[in-house]
Amino acid sequence: GQNIDQPTEMTATEGAIVQINCTYQTSGFNGLFWYQQHAGEAPTFLSYNVLDGLEEKGRFSSFLSRSKGYSYLLLKELQMKDSASYLCAVRDEGNNRLAFGKGNQVVVIP
Amino acid sequence: NAGVTQTPKFQVLKTGQSMTLQCAQDMNHEYMSWYRQDPGMGLRLIHYSVGAGITDQGEVPNGYNVSRSTTEDFPLRLLSAAPSQTSVYFCASSYMPGTVNSPLHFGNGTRLTVT
Numbered sequence: 001g002q003n004i005d006q007p008t009e010m011t012a013t014e015g016a017i018v019q020i021n022c023t024y025q026t027s028g029f030n031g032l033f034w035y036q037q038h039a040g041e042a043p044t045f046l047s048y049n050v051l052d053g054l055e056e057k058g059r060f061s062s063f064l065s066r067s068k069g070y071s072y073l074l075l076k077e078l079q080m081k082d083s084a085s086y087l088c089a090v091r092d093e094g095n096n097r098l099a100f101g102k103g104n105q106v107v108v109i110p
Numbered sequence: 111n112a113g114v115t116q117t118p119k120f121q122v123l124k125t126g127q128s129m130t131l132q133c134a135q136d137m138n139h140e141y142m143s144w145y146r147q148d149p150g151m152g153l154r155l156i157h158y159s160v161g162a163g164i165t166d167q168g169e170v171p172n173g174y175n176v177s178r179s180t181t182e183d184f185p186l187r188l189l190s191a192a193p194s195q196t197s198v199y200f201c202a203s204s205y206m207p208g209t210v211n212s213p214l215h216f217g218n219g220t221r222l223t224v225t
Contacts, residue, residue, distance in 0.1 A: 030207065031207075033213055041218070041219075042200060042216035042217060042218050042219055043153070043200070043214075045213035045214070045215070048213060087152070087153065089153075089214075095166070096160070096206075096207035097155055097158065097168060097169075098143070098155070098207075098214060099155065099169070100152050100153040101152060102150065102151065102152035
């Protein structure tokens with residue numbers, strides 16, 4: 001089975017940097033995904049990590065440590081449109097199921 | 111290229127009624143899945159399929175049936191609706207897990223209310 005833990009909410013100022021953490025426990029690991037979900041909309045894919053280290057995509061970066069069961073998503077130069085829920089999801093190696101955490105709500109204020 | 115298309119967008123059912131939520135994708139994805147999303151619970155996997163003719167249960171399958179007769183379509187059936195099934199339902203698809211960077215692509219969701 002899988003157990004994924006994320007903090008629930010954080011507030012940050014426009015232009016700032018915010019780090020969203022995700023810890024997980026799984027019997028077999030086959031990749032970690034980050035998604036963004038605006039209120040009332042579908043989740044959209046942000047980043048993917050399967051090996052340890054940092055993946056950078058523009059203003060967003062994601063880090064993975066498989067030995068620690070830990071990932072973070074780093075949002076730089078925050079913009080108002082970044083106000084959303086950020087979902088961490090882990091794929092199980094055995095059955096290929098993708099399990100989601102409950103999401104972290106980020107509120108960006110001027 | 112429409113991506114993942116879900117219908118209907120909104121639905122109200124009475125307890126005991128049955129209905130089918132439709133999902134179709136045009137990306138030739140082998141993997142398709144259904145999630146429900148409830149406040150404070152996150153996305154929970156209902157059923158999934160790794161190809162035509164193959165389906166399997168997820169975390170919360172009770173009260174739901176699925177079939178996968180074609181690669182494109184993956185309908186979700188509610189057999190006898192209950193108020194506990196009031197939720198937002200998302201269909202999602204991807205290339206086979208294990209291929210490099212195969213993220214799920216989500217439909218726009220179906221908002222279901224059971225009274």
